[in-house]
Amino acid sequence: MRQKVIIGMLALAAIIFVRNLYAISVLPDEVNQGQIFRIIFFHVPAAAAAMTGSAVALIASVLFLAKKDFFYDSLAVAVTEVGLAFLAVNLVTGSIWARVIWGVWWAWDPRLTSALICWILYAGYLILRQALEEPTQRATFAAVYSIFAFTDVPIVYFSIRWWRTIHPQPVFFSKNGSFPPDWGRALGVNMLAMFLFYAALTMIRLRQEQTQREIDYLRRTAHAI
Amino acid sequence: MRFLQQVTVITTKDLRAEMRTKEAINASFAFAIVILLILSFAFDPTEETTREISGGLLWIVFTFAGTLVLNRSFARELPNDCLDGLLAAPVPGSALFLGKALANYVLILAVELVALPVFGIFYNVRWTRQFWPLMLVVGLGTWGLTAIGTVFSALTVNIRLREVMLPMLVYPLMIPMLLGAMRLTALLVAGQPIAGDDTVWLRLLFGFDIIFTALALVLMETVLRG
């Protein structure tokens, strides 16, 4: 049943993406940027999905500490790993954009810099998990780290923004011009597809994590005998 | 109050033990001076631009040297299973955190107060023009490092590659605080007061310290006892 739900979500996401690609491709070129502006339709939803993911990870971590139910730990891992992938998409598309528009692979745009720091924070979560073998301890410590990381995220965003006012750098999407309405719709549709995609991938990873736990349990039981 | 007495007992215990062996503090002093020396080869110490990078430079020294002290904080409880003795006692996790954090704070500050004059000598910089504001910034920034570092010292105490894991987990969390501390330190070392837009960094340091100290106080029990 669960398998069917996952496949259904993936298929739906794929259909929406493909249809939207057409809508995106017929949009007139943006005045200043030429073709490359279309990358925003992937760049922004990826970040939005990743941010939602980190909030879900926080809730899962807190719930694990409260209830000691390993489902929440598996959920936290799944959501964080998929979130890292999406955040990486955000970083790469941002970098491509910078190369095309400004000629540099990395400009210290505040949003992108914050995204990079968040990526490192959550990569730390995975590295911490790898270093801990005992499952209960791993879940507990990872949950504690996740809470610290999430608390840091807004502080990172604010501090990088203030830092930027001291060292002004080129910015993508300065809010000078307003968004044309047909952009807004295409963006919203892609956002929906991205979230569906995120959810489906999380469910796959979650299933994998639960299976891994079962294997560990069977292995320990076998050794005890 | 029992809580305060327990905190004091733990702080004095850590400081007394450290003064007897001087393991962490000696290594930390040496490390700080070596880094200052190496960085002075990287940047010509007589140039004006050194004044600009002073903030970043000093905080690199402080965080790296501080990590040595923080690592030792819970590692010193491993021989003889001393941590069991502390856990068996009627000491709440928050008291254990505060006791150790204060001891670490004193030790790291000691290293920093030695590193500052050495910095002034190597780089030919007069850093005392805004002395008390500078002490405030150093104090606030060091507490941020200490609070997070002490919790993670407990968390990583039994992990393999502890010495690598601790900085790897702590440094990214501290980036916002480091931004503020570096900016303000550079300003103050150059002799300028904190004014206007830059006060936002001071508020960041305060806020950062308060938020993460509160988090540490709450979560320490979970880290220690699961």
Added chain:
Amino acid sequence: MSAVAVDCAGVWKFYGDFPALRDISFQVPEGRCLALIGRNGAGKTTLLRILAGFSRAGRGQTKILGSSPREADARSRIGFLGHGIAIYDELSALENLRLFGKLYGLPYPDHAARHWLERTGLERVRDGLVREFSRGMRQRLAVARALLHDPSVLLLDEPFTALDDRAIAVLQSVLRDALAQGRTVVMSTHQLREALELATDVGLINRGRLAFHGERTPEMITDPGWVYARYGEA
């Protein structure tokens, strides 16, 4: 009917999904001495650490004198002696005991420290650094630390292992006195003879389960392997 000093109800401990302790339930009335025996890895240490408040049971409850050991105040009535001696090498014997006396909130920590140094035969080396002590001396100091705050319940994890003769004698004398004063003792052990002499009750932990729990009979002393043979696994 004496009060229940140690109450274990439906305790499970999980490492991941693997149960290291399964549904452990027992009570130890005040003044009794329970010897927990079992193979290595059976779960004795895990159980004792949960009773002392070091870790959390996955399911079930433990109560020491009516309160959970995870509450700080409950721990002031528990004395714990584990595999490690929990004594600081860089401090002197007196400093160590004074330190723990203050942590436990004793009104006269110095007085209590000196009393227990005498009791364990260490008053001549009270200012010596523990780093220089022999193994037996360290063990005796650990016993002093565990009893310094006059605990009503003693939790001991293999206390007789690797003790020299003098330390064994000190420990047995201390435990006899404690039991005579109405304190409760739970100890895990491999040294069946020394432990069974003191024990009033015996419990066998086998693969995480409490396979046997009953009074200590004279047969157990003459044939310590009897319980294992009867209730241990084949």
